Amino acid sequence: xxxxxxxxxxxxxxxxxxxxxxxxxxxxxxxxxxxxxxxxxxxxxxxxxxxxxxxxxxxxxxxxxxxxxxxxxxxxxxxxxxxxxxxxxxxxxxxxxxxxxxxxxxxxxxxxxxxxxxxxxxxxxxxxxxxxxxxxxxxxxxxxxxxxxxxxxxxxxxxxxxxxxxxxxxxxxxxxxxxxxx
Amino acid sequence: xxxxxxxxxxxxxxxxxxxxxxxxxxxxxxxxxxxxxxxxxxxxxxxxxxxxxxxxxxxxxxxxxxxxxxxxxxxxxxxxxxxxxxxxxxxxxxxxxxxxxxxxxxxxxxxxxxxxxxxxxxxxxxxxxxxxxxxxxxxxxxxxxxxxxxxxxxxxxxxxxxxxxxxxxxxxxxxxxxxxxxxxxxxxxxxxxxxxxxxxxxxxxxxxxxxxxxxxxxxxxxxxxxxxxxxxxxxxxxxxxxxxxxxx
Amino acid sequence: xxxxxxxxxxxxxxxxxxxxxxxxxxxxxxxxxxxxxxxxxxxxxxxxxxxxxxxxxxxxxxxxxxxxxxxxxxxxxxxxxxxxxxxxxxxxxxxxxxxxxxxxxxxxxxxxxxxxxxxxxxxxxxxxxxxxxxxxxxxxxxxxxxxxxxxxxxxxxxxxxxxxxxxxxxxxxxxxxxxxxxxxxxxxxxxxxxxxxxxxxxxxxxxxxxxxxxxxxxxxxxxxxxxxxxxxxxxxxxxxxxxxxxxxxxxxxxxxxxxxxxxxxxxxxxxxxxxxxxxxxxxxxxxxxxxxxxxxxxxxxxxxxxxxxxxxxxxxxxxxxxxxxxxxxxxxxxxxxxxxxxxxxxxxxxxxx
Numbered sequence: 182x183x184x185x186x187x188x189x190x191x192x193x194x195x196x197x198x199x200x201x202x203x204x205x206x207x208x209x210x211x212x213x214x215x216x217x218x219x220x221x222x223x224x225x226x227x228x229x230x231x232x233x234x235x236x237x238x239x240x241x242x243x244x245x246x247x248x249x250x251x252x253x254x255x256x257x258x259x260x261x262x263x264x265x266x267x268x269x270x271x272x273x274x275x276x277x278x279x280x281x282x283x284x285x286x287x288x289x290x291x292x293x294x295x296x297x298x299x300x301x302x303x304x305x306x307x308x309x310x311x312x313x314x315x316x317x318x319x320x321x322x323x324x325x326x327x328x329x330x331x332x333x334x335x336x337x338x339x340x341x342x343x344x345x346x347x348x349x350x351x352x353x354x355x356x357x358x359x360x361x362x363x
Numbered sequence: 364x365x366x367x368x369x370x371x372x373x374x375x376x377x378x379x380x381x382x383x384x385x386x387x388x389x390x391x392x393x394x395x396x397x398x399x400x401x402x403x404x405x406x407x408x409x410x411x412x413x414x415x416x417x418x419x420x421x422x423x424x425x426x427x428x429x430x431x432x433x434x435x436x437x438x439x440x441x442x443x444x445x446x447x448x449x450x451x452x453x454x455x456x457x458x459x460x461x462x463x464x465x466x467x468x469x470x471x472x473x474x475x476x477x478x479x480x481x482x483x484x485x486x487x488x489x490x491x492x493x494x495x496x497x498x499x500x501x502x503x504x505x506x507x508x509x510x511x512x513x514x515x516x517x518x519x520x521x522x523x524x525x526x527x528x529x530x531x532x533x534x535x536x537x538x539x540x541x542x543x544x545x546x547x548x549x550x551x552x553x554x555x556x557x558x559x560x561x562x563x564x565x566x567x568x569x570x571x572x573x574x575x576x577x578x579x580x581x582x583x584x585x586x587x588x589x590x591x592x593x594x595x596x597x598x599x600x601x602x603x604x605x606x607x608x609x610x611x
Numbered sequence: 612x613x614x615x616x617x618x619x620x621x622x623x624x625x626x627x628x629x630x631x632x633x634x635x636x637x638x639x640x641x642x643x644x645x646x647x648x649x650x651x652x653x654x655x656x657x658x659x660x661x662x663x664x665x666x667x668x669x670x671x672x673x674x675x676x677x678x679x680x681x682x683x684x685x686x687x688x689x690x691x692x693x694x695x696x697x698x699x700x701x702x703x704x705x706x707x708x709x710x711x712x713x714x715x716x717x718x719x720x721x722x723x724x725x726x727x728x729x730x731x732x733x734x735x736x737x738x739x740x741x742x743x744x745x746x747x748x749x750x751x752x753x754x755x756x757x758x759x760x761x762x763x764x765x766x767x768x769x770x771x772x773x774x775x776x777x778x779x780x781x782x783x784x785x786x787x788x789x790x791x792x793x794x795x796x797x798x799x800x801x802x803x804x805x806x807x808x809x810x811x812x813x814x815x816x817x818x819x820x821x822x823x824x825x826x827x828x829x830x831x832x833x834x835x836x837x838x839x840x841x842x843x844x845x846x847x848x849x850x851x852x853x854x855x856x857x858x859x860x861x862x863x864x865x866x867x868x869x870x871x872x873x874x875x876x877x878x879x880x881x882x883x884x885x886x887x888x889x890x891x892x893x894x895x896x897x898x899x900x901x902x903x904x905x906x907x908x909x910x911x912x913x914x915x916x917x918x919x920x921x922x923x924x925x926x927x928x929x930x931x932x933x934x935x936x937x938x939x940x941x942x943x944x945x946x947x948x949x950x951x952x953x954x955x956x957x958x959x960x961x962x963x964x
Contacts, residue, residue, distance in 0.1 A: 201787065205616045208789040214616070216787035241874030243786055246948045335616070375816070405812035408680065411820075420818050426807035428679045429820035431702050434672035437664065441676025441684070442807060444660045445634060449809045467672070470665035 182237050184323045185245050187263050188313075189230035190255025190276070195310035198336070199253070200231035203314065205332035206324040207235035215243035228258050235323050251321065253313050255296070257282060264289065274316050274359075276309065292316060294358045300351060308351040315355025320362075326352050371395040373404050377421045384577040384584025386541045387415060387483065391422055393547070394454065394481055397555040398425065401562065403450045408442050410435040412464075414456035415489040423454075433464020436471035439478045450561060452479040457498040458488045461523050468527070468569075475532030475566035479557045482523060485574040486595060493579030497521045500594055505579070520598065524571040528604035534566035536605040540573035540596060542588040553603070565607040573599055614791050619783040620645035622754045622790055623713050624653055626761035627685050629792055632711070633659035634684040636673035638666060638692060641725040642781035643715035646687040667692040671699025671712075678708040679819035681806030683765055687713035689781065690731050691722060694739065700774050701740025704836075705821025707805075709768035711761065712746075713777045715784035718917075718944035726944025727780035727867060732921035735778050736895040743833055745840040747847055748776040748895040750865040754788035760892070762795060767847065769800045771839055778894070780917065782867045782946065843896055850898035854887030856906040859960045861887045863926050864915040865894055868947060872915050875952035882953075884960045889929075894922075902929035911935045911959040915952055918942060 186203070188196040197218055204216040218231045232245040247265070251272040254260045257280050264273055269288040278297030294316045296309035318326060330349055334342050373395025381387045398404045404425055411419035413432035420427035430438040435453035443451040460468050460482050471478065487505055488494040495505040495512060498520045502511040512520075528536040535557050539550035553570045560568035573595050575587035582590055617625065623646050627635070635654060637647040647663060654661035664670035670686050677684040688696065693714045703710055716731045718724035731739075735748045747767055749760040757779060764775040807817050823829035851869075855861060860879070864872045869890040876886045885908070891898050905912075912934050916922045920938040927936050939955040941947045 201616070204787055208614055208616050214787075214789060216616070217782065218785055240870070241877065242871040242949055243782070243788075244871070244946055244948075246946075247950070404810075406809045408807045408809055410676070417822060418824075420820055424816060426809055426817045427819070428676060428807055429706070429818070429822055430675070431672060431698055434668065434675075434699070437669040437672035438676035438679075440662070440669075441634070441636065441673035441678070442680040443676075444662060444673070445677045445680040445682040445684075446808065466665055467669050470669065473665075474662075 182323075184235045184251065184321055185249045186233050186251040186253065186317065187230060187245050187249050187266055188233065188253045189228055189259035189263050192229045194229070194255045195307065196229055196253070196255060197231050199310045199314040200233045201336050202329050202332050203233050203235065203324065205336055206328035209328045209331055210324055212237060212324070213240050215240050217243045228256070228262065230259065230263070251317065253317055254280065255310065255313060256280065260284065272320055274313060274320070276313060278309070292320065292359050292362055294355060296355070299354045299358060303347060303350055303354065305347060308348060311348050311351035312355035312358070315352035316359045318352065319356035319359050326356070371399055373399045373424050374422055375424045379422065380418060381415065382578040384575065384587060385415070386574040389541045389547060390481065390483055390550070390572050390574065391419070393551045393554050394452070395423060396551065397558050398450070400555065401558055403558070403562070406448070407450045407452065408446065410439045410442070410451070410453040412453070412455040412459040414459045416454055416456060416483065417490065419454050433459050433462070434467055435459065436464065436467040436476070436478070436480065440471055440474070440476050443476060443478050447477070450479070450558060452481065452558070454481045455483070456489070457482070457484045457486065457496045461497045461521050469530065472527050472530045472533040472567040472569070475534070477561050477564055477566060478568075479561045480567070480569040481554065482569055482571045483574045484523070484571055484599065485576040486520070487576050487579050489576050489579055500598060522599060524569070524604050527569055532567050533569065533605055534607040535560040535568035537603045538571040538573065538599060538601050540591060540601055542573070542575070542591045546601070560607050563607065571599070614789040616787050617754055617790050618645060618785060618787050619754050619757050619779060620715065620785070621649045622757045623687060623761055623777070624649035625792070626758040627711065627765070628653055628657055628659070630683065630762040630765040632683040632685050632765060633657065634677045634682045635659070635661045635686065636664050636670040636677070636684070637686050637688065638664050638670050640689045640692045642717060642784050643687055643689045643713070645784070646713065667695035668698065671696040674710045675699055675703050675706070675708055678703065678710040679706065679807055681803040681808055683769070685711040685713065687715070689715045689717045690719050690728065693731060693734070697734070697739040700746065701738070701742055701744060702821055703774040704740070704744035704746065705742060706819045707772040708774070708819060709772050710774050711764045711768055711777065712774060713761070716778060716780045718942065724944035725781065727782040727917060727946060728942070728944060729780055729866060729868065729916045730918035730921060730942065731778065732894065732916065732918060735776050736897065736925070744836065745843065745895060746774050746776050747771070747843055748778060748893060750778050750892060750894045751783070752866050752869050752890065754783070754786065755790045756892070757783065758790050758792060766798050766800065770798065771843060773839065778866070780867050847893055848896045848898050849892035850901055851890040851892060852888065852901050852904070854885065855889070855901070855904045857885055857908055858887030858906065859885050859908055859910050860913055860956045861889060861905050861909055862913045862915060862952070862956070863889045863891075863922065865891045865922070868915045868917055871947055871949055872952055874949040875956060878949055878953045879956045882957070884956060886956060897925045897929070899925070899929040902931070905934070909934055911937055913952070913955050913959055914938045915947060916940050917946065
C-alpha cells in the first residue's frame with residue numbers, strides 16, 4: 182500500500198506541520214515515509230505545500246507528479262494547482278470554509294470539509310489543518326490517529342503536549358465530517 | 364671568545380632567499396625574537412602568505428601553515444579556534460593583505476579573532492616582479508603603472524592601519540618602519556606588544572611594517588631606506604592607532 | 612538507537628557531530644542553509660565551534676586552518692558557494708589536509724536556481740580546482756545514506772589525509788525521512804603527528820603546505836598523491852546494482868534521480884520490460900567494473916541526471932563501447948518524472964532511437 186498525498190494552503194495554515202505529523206506517524210508504524218516541502222521564494226507568502234509518501238515498500242521518487250493518491254487543499258489556489266497532480270480515482274479533500282469551488286475534474290473523488298468552522302467550534306481556528314488531516318485519515322486509514330498523537334510531541338516538542346487533547350478532538354471532528362461520504 | 368650576537372632560536376637554519384637590502388629579514392628576526400622572549404615559540408603556529416614571504420614557513424622555527432593568497436587571516440582563524448591556547452600569527456605582504464585578502468583581514472579583525480598579524484607594506488608586488496599594489500604611492504612607477512600611479516585612474520593608496528583601527532574587534536593597531544636602528548627598536552616593541560595582546564586574550568592585533576623593495580623600486584639598499592623615509596612615512600604616518608590598555 | 616524523522620540538511624549536521632566533527636565553518640546559501648543553522652545550535656552543546664564566515668572562500672580557508680591543526684572539520688554549501696571553495700579544496704588536497712565538504716547541489720550555471728540539480732558532477736569528480744588532485748565523492752540517495760556516508764567521509768578523510776566530498780541535491784537537503792544512527796565499525800586511523808599543534812619545543816616544526824618550488828620535488832609529491840588516489844580507486848568504490856544479468860535496459864543514476872529511476876523501473880516491469888540499475892554511491896571513484904556484469908539481453912544504457920549529461924562520460928568509459936548510451940536529463944532545477952524515464956526505457960527496449 183502506498184499513499185502519495187499533497188498538502189497545500191496559504192503559509193501559516195499549517196500544511197507543513199500536518200505533513201510532518203503524517204510522516205512521523207508512518208515512521209512510528211514502521212512504514213517507509215518521505216516528506217518533501219516546496220522551498221525557496223515561493224514559500225515566502227503565497228502557497229505552501231509538501232508531498233508526503235507513506236508506503237509499505239522502500240520509496241522511489243519522493244516527488245508527486247501526476248501520481249498523487251490524494252490532495253488536501255486548504256485554499257483556492259491550492260485546489261487549482263494540485264487537482265492536476267492526482268491519479269484518476271484519487272481523493273481531494275477541500276476546505277469548504279475557504280474554497281467556494283469544485284474540482285474541474287470528474288474522475289477524482291472530492292470531499293468537502295468546513296475545516297475552519299469545525300475548528301472554531303473547538304474554539305481554535307488554528308487547528309483547521311488537523312481537522313483536514315483527520316478527514317484524510319478517516320478516508321485512507323493510512324495511519325492510526327493514535328500514531329499521529331504519538332508523533333505530536335516528537336514534531337512539536339514536549340512543551341506542546343498540553344495541546345494533544347484539542348488536536349485529537351480536531352482529528353476526530355474531521356473524521357466525523359467525511360463519514361457521511363463513506 | 365665572547366658571543367656578542369646570536370641568531371634567534373625562533374628562526375631555522377635555512378638561509379633566507381630575500382634580495383639584498385630587503386627588510387623582510389629584519390622583520391622575520393623581530394617576530395622570532397618576540398616569540399622567544401615571550402617564551403611562546405613552542406606554542407606558536409604561524410601562517411605564511413603568498414608573496415615574497417611565501418617561504419616564511421621554512422624560516423620560522425615553529426609549526427607553520429602555508430595559506431592561499433590573501434587567506435592567511437581565515438586560515439589563522441581556523442587554527443586559533445581549534446587551539447585557543449596557542450599563539451597564532453599571520454605574516455602577510457601588501458598584495459596579500461591589502462588587495463586580494465581585504466575581506467579576510469577585515470572580518471578577522473571584526474570578529475576580534477585573537478591572532479597577531481604582521482603586515483609588511485613595501486608599496487609594491489615583489490615576488491611577481493614589481494607590479495602596482497594597492498599601497499603603491501601616487502606617481503610611483505611599477506610594471507603595471509609604468510607612467511606612475513595615476514590617482515584618477517586607480518585611486519590613492521590604501522591605509523590599512525587607519526582602516527582597521529576603526530574596527531572594534533581590532534585591539535592593537537600600530538604602524539612602524541624598519542628604515543633605521545631606532546625605528547627597528549620601535550618595531551620590535553610593537554610586534555611584541557601585538558603578541559601580548561593575543562596572550563592577554565584581548566582580540567585582533569596588527570602591526571603594519573613599512574618595508575623596502577630595493578630590487579623592484581630600482582634603488583640601492585641605502586637609497587631604498589631613504590626613499591621609504593622621504594616618501595612612505597609622510598603618506599603612512601608611524602604610530603599607534605589602538606592599544607588594548609586604553610580600554611578600561 | 613530509535614529512528615528519527617530528519618531533514619537531509621539536519622542529518623548532515625547530526626551525522627558530522629556524531630562522527631566527531633567539532634568545527635564547522637560556513638556561509639548561508641539556499642538550499643543548504645539548514646546545515647549552518649543546525650550547527651549553530653548543536654555545536655555549542657558538544658563543546659564544538661560553529662563560525663559563520665564572511666564568505667565561502669574564508670570558510671574553506673578556515674577549514675584548511677582547522678584541518679591542518681588536526682581537527683575534524685566540515686563545511687557545506689550549494690553549487691555557487693562550492694565554486695567559491697574550489698581554491699581552498701585544491702590547497703587542502705595539495706597540503707593533504709583532511710576535511711569534509713558537503714554540496715547540496717542546485718541548478719546552474721552561474722546563480723542558476725535554488726531548485727535541485729546534479730550539474731556539479733564534473734566539478735566533483737574531475738576536481739574543480741587547479742592541479743592533479745582527486746577527492747573521494749559520495750552521492751547519497753536517502754537521508755539514511757546521508758547519515759551513513761557523512762560519518763564515513765570523516766574516517767576516509769583522515770585515513771587518506773584528503774578532502775572528501777558528499778554531494779546531494781536541494782531535494783534531498785529539504786526532504787525528511789526516517790534515519791537511524793547506527794554504531795559504526797571503528798577503522799584504524801594513523802595519528803595526526805603532522806598537524807600544526809605547536810612544537811612545545813619537543814619536536815621539529817610541522818609544515819602544512821602545498822608549495823614545492825623545485826620541479827623534481829613537486830613531481831615526487833604528485834606521484835605520491837597519484838599513488839594515494841589509485842589506492843582509493845582500488846578500495847573505495849561503492850555502488851548499488853541489480854537486475855543487470857537479464858536487463859533489456861540498464862539505467863545509471865545517483866542520488867535523487869536514482870530514486871525516480873527506481874519508480875520508473877517498477878512502471879517498466881508492469882509493462883513487461885526487464886530493467887536493471889547501476890547506482891554509483893561513490894561518483895569518484897566511479898564503479899566502472901560493474902558494467903561488465905551487464906548481460907547479453909541489454910539493448911542500451913540509459914543515464915539519468917539533473918544535468919545536460921555529465922555522467923554520460925563515465926558511463927561510456929564503463930561500457931567500453933559495447934552498448935549505445937542514451938541520456939534523459941533535466942536542467943535548471945527541473946526534476947525528471949518516472950513517466951519520462953519510462954518513455955526512454957520503452958524507446959530503448961523497442962530498439963528505436
